[in-house]
Amino acid sequence: MKYVLLSMLLLPGSLAFAQSKPPALVDLANPLQGTDSTGGFSHGNTFPAIALPFPMNVWAPYTQPAKDRFYYQYRQNKIRGIRQTHQPSPWIGDYANFSLMPVFGKLAVNEEDRASDFRHETEIATPAYYSVHLDTPKATAEVTPTVRAASFRFTFEQSGEGYIVVDPFDGGPEIKISPDQRTVTGICRNNHGGVPDNFANHFVIVFDQPFTAYGTWDDFSTKAGETEISGGHCGGYLKFDVKAGEPITCKVASSFISLDQAKLNLKREIGDADFDTVKQKADATWNETFAKIKVEGGTEEEQRTFYSAFYRSVIFPHRFYELDSDETTIYQSPFDGKLHKGYLYTDTGLWDTFRASHPLYNLLFPEISTEIMQSMVAVYDQSGWLPAWSSPGHRDCMIGNHSFSLFADAWVKGIRTFDVKTAMDAMVHDANTQSPENNKSLGRDGAAFYQKSGYVPYPEYREATAKTLEFAYDDFCAAVLAKGLGRTDDMNEFAKDALNYKNVFDPEVGFVRGRKSDGTWRENFDPTEWGGPFTEGNPWQWTWSVFHDIPGLIDLLGGKDAFTKKLDGVFYTPPDVNVGTYGGMIHEMTEMVAANMGQYAHGNQPVQHMIYLYDYAGQPWKAQARAREIMTRLYQSTPDGFCGDEDTGQMSAWFVFNAMGFYPMCPGTTQYMIGSPLFDRITLSLPGDKKFVIDAKANGPQRPYIGSATLNGGSFNRTFLDHSEITKGGNVTFEMTSAPNYKWGTAEDSRPGSALEDLKK
Known part of the structure; x- marks a missing residue:
């Protein structure tokens, strides 16, 4: 009954859709489909995957603790970060993850402390773009992808001390902050199996403006002014003197090969392009794909x-x-x-x-x-x-x-x-x-x-x-x-x-x-x-x-x-x-x-x-x-x-x-x-x-x-099409009815x- 009621509720919008200019194809797809799932009942077991078709990397907000395989659950009301993810299924688990999260005023690095309230009314998700208003720091976080990289934009509504927390999760990560280059590099090694002993995901994050302060952290303390940390569960943070309404942007890429390869991926896929340009290219890629x-x-x-x-x-x-x-x-x-x-x-x-x-x-x-x-x-x-x-x-x-x-x-x-x-x-x-x-x-x-x-x-x-x-x-x-x-x-x-x-x-x-x-x-x-x-x-x-x-x-x-x-x-x-x-x-x-x-x-x-x-x-x-x-x-x-x-x-x-x-x-x-x-x-x-x-x-x-x-204009009475009939181009026309035709496609030579x-x- 649930499915029927949903269709009825959506019908008025459908009529309006037919009378107005339809949206771009990329805006029709809903990455939030199937995200209201639990281990006991699946409505898809999905997460909002922000990515290009057949990507290497995917980006997604997460509402649950990092180790929770159902890490985005639609009914939750807190976001802990936007993570790079490769999870195919919660039953398989994720690997090679790290996340970014804005914080305002008082530094908070632990995912529980830095988590922000949010509302779905201020959440926008398309395959090529994700935006969410984070009510706690009063900031908007945005991400748009390439195949192996992404562009982020964080906009605070207040002037003051803003932070970006980088969390490469557990598994023995490494973080290095290079203030003179406005860059954070690192390695994350978290996984749920299926990797060799030398497995590593190398990442690079380049910001558009200098840090006013920086430091590292682990599960026990923060270390202001330190530029390197490794082992256990650790990460880094960057401080900015933010002005209300002026965004902080960064470009992110990763590689399973080396840091140099991650930098090459960033240069090749984003280079000097700004956030809006990356988004336009991502939109265009999806529209071209959907147009098939x-x-x-x-x-x-x-x-x-x-x-x-x-x-x-x-x-x-x-x-x-x-x-x-x-x-x-x-x-x-x-x-x-x-x-x-x-x-x-x-x-x-x-x-x-x-x-x-x-x-x-x-x-x-x-x-x-x-x-x-x-x-x-x-x-x-x-x-x-x-x-x-x-x-x-x-x-x-x-x-x-x-x-x-x-x-x-x-x-x-x-x-x-x-x-x-x-x-x-x-x-x-x-x-x-x-x-x-x-x-x-x-x-x-x-x-x-x-x-x-x-x-x-x-x-x-x-x-x-x-x-x-x-x-x-x-x-x-x-x-x-x-x-x-x-x-x-x-x-x-x-x-x-x-x-x-x-x-x-x-x-x-x-x-x-x-x-x-x-x-x-x-x-x-x-x-x-x-x-x-x-x-x-x-x-x-x-x-x-x-x-x-x-x-x-x-x-x-x-x-x-x-x-x-x-x-x-x-x-x-x-x-x-x-x-x-x-x-x-x-x-x-x-x-x-x-x-x-x-x-x-x-x-x-x-x-x-x-x-x-x-x-x-x-x-x-x-x-x-x-x-x-x-x-x-x-x-x-x-x-x-x-x-x-x-x-x-x-x-x-x-x-x-x-x-x-x-x-x-x-x-x-x-x-x-x-x-x-x-x-x-x-x-x-x-x-x-x-x-x-x-x-x-x-x-x-x-x-x-x-x-x-x-x-192709000739009588067609088979219950199957051949691949070649489709790929060489043509037209099949069906006359649809409200009652079964007990003769169409029923003869012996009509069946496969x-x-x-x-x-x-």
């Missing part, structure tokens, strides 16, 4: 939700590379601690993002995907494993080998400028190698048993049935790349293993199920039981986790009628929860219950493709209705605007695709399943100056169904087939 998808029609709130989702889709993964004085890309590897040439991207969970985020990059930003593919090969070269969850190095989180999916999806969509042979060798290695004890996300947990028996047994291995399903899909992706390289033996072996999903399906209960090493099924089956052989879900959600062989899954479930009845059952079964091995309600369970869509748990990833299975079974009108329902009920641009963890862009990318009216249900293929476009017209500006237009005629809130369609069987041809 122009939406027309809908309400103001729907457009704000769309561009908020688009923004969230492209602030991960983070660049980890820098440019040296010769413009060569270099990086300090978090995997072997050495300096390398080339590209590296970090801070992304592939278990989440293989589904929609990376297909979105392949469609709109193939140049970024090219760098990401090269990055993954480099990770294998430096660590011996393909990445699964990097932040910035390997983290032990989630399951599957979804780098396989990224390689396959890039390959079939024409992105091939990476070392494909090494990528294939890496897949063979990871698919046949047991995970190390300290990181079960690498390789395959249960690899030997999986290769011998075709499934991962439970309880010998945690989350074994979910792993079996994900490995089977990843094997399909490996087969795709093997076929492209002409490695027939590898293709045949991986294609055979791609059928292993069948080995954990029990026809007697009609669900996937935990299976023991002796071949028998785990006892006391309950389809509402979470955990055990499953990852953050239950059989109602995981049974559909077959992307590459839907006709095979339809057969397992007894044919199209039984299959669609089972799909319907996901929504009509009460959202009851058996907490299983979790021992209590976890936030994903609570969010499923709150969404009140039966056992459909959109707040987590395993089920997010499920509605498009209706397209395979001859009932596409159900996919259309459900897509529209999920978009309008479970997404808003507000602080409570998500129905679960946003997870490094995946939940947002799901919305972006669905709002356009199609979705990459099986990455590693060139097909996009058709749903229900949210807007009247969507124009994609694609590489090569191509444009693809989606027209939804007679569209509206009560008209989610496709009555008929044309593609088995991607696995197509691969074998």
Whole structure:
């Protein structure tokens, strides 16, 4: 009910929006979306990320203690500083942080003492700019970003003694103040793992005016006049004789390589530019990015939700590379601690993002995907494993080998400028190698048993049935790349293993199920039981986790009628929860219950493709209705605007695709399943100056169904579009209706087939 009420409350503003000049695209995106979250209930688990697309560094205010992973919580009323952040998720944690905070009158360095009251009414947040009035020092703090640097502006309302406190947090930082150069330099080393022993983030801060005093501090005292301090938790402060209304500005940059590189990053990305110039460039970058998808029609709130989702889709993964004085890309590897040439991207969970985020990059930003593919090969070269969850190095989180999916999806969509042979060798290695004890996300947990028996047994291995399903899909992706390289033996072996999903399906209960090493099924089956052989879900959600062989899954479930009845059952079964091995309600369970869509748990990833299975079974009108329902009920641009963890862009990318009216249900293929476009017209500006237009005629809130369609003027009766049909440019037109058309897209030749069987041809 909450989501419906929010839409109704926003409607008057939507009408005004239609009658006045629309704002710039950058001003439609709301970085505060999803920030009203806690560990017990996620409305996104986001923070207001002020950054450019695919940044190295991000900037954000923080309202909680520095060590709190939910460091910006919308309901709090104090700000402790504006920090450089790289956190991909509160469940992973942050690293390489330092912050700046203005103080007035009496010096206060401890984050509790320096914290200022603030009100959201005086807070402005866009992707390119953040401003907040700090009520305690009576000052306004502003920040605007570049990829590796940022410009700050602090304006006090009173004349007197003003301070800027620099806090590099704990972990053994270093600070050096150079008064004659109006500069502070330092190193922060804080992290939550995934870094080598020599990890360091070097930063430089250059002010526009001299300090009248300065000093250092630690947790026990301040040291006036001292210029250097290191170890434990320490920092520095700068004093200014401020005049009311006259700003103090500073330029900030950092480097994971060296202080000299940080200075080079600052010179290259900001140089002599003032605050307003940096902001104008940041605005222009975001407007250019958002212009890749122009939406027309809908309400103001729907457009704000769309561009908020688009923004969230492209602030991960983070660049980890820098440019040296010769413009060569270099990086300090978090995997072997050495300096390398080339590209590296970090801070992304592939278990989440293989589904929609990376297909979105392949469609709109193939140049970024090219760098990401090269990055993954480099990770294998430096660590011996393909990445699964990097932040910035390997983290032990989630399951599957979804780098396989990224390689396959890039390959079939024409992105091939990476070392494909090494990528294939890496897949063979990871698919046949047991995970190390300290990181079960690498390789395959249960690899030997999986290769011998075709499934991962439970309880010998945690989350074994979910792993079996994900490995089977990843094997399909490996087969795709093997076929492209002409490695027939590898293709045949991986294609055979791609059928292993069948080995954990029990026809007697009609669900996937935990299976023991002796071949028998785990006892006391309950389809509402979470955990055990499953990852953050239950059989109602995981049974559909077959992307590459839907006709095979339809057969397992007894044919199209039984299959669609089972799909319907996901929504009509009460959202009851058996907490299983979790021992209590976890936030994903609570969010499923709150969404009140039966056992459909959109707040987590395993089920997010499920509605498009209706397209395979001859009932596409159900996919259309459900897509529209999920978009309008479970997404808003507000602080409570998500129905679960946003997870490094995946939940947002799901919305972006669905709002356009199609979705990459099986990455590693060139097909996009058709749903229900949210807007009247969507124009994609694609590489090569191509444009693809989606027209939804007679569209509206009560008209989610496709009555008929044309593609480039000709009759179109398929429930899928091909990647090439989009990228070469053209127009698809849907005539939208308020009642289902039971004939459109229902014929056998209108449906997609088995991607696995197509691969074998």
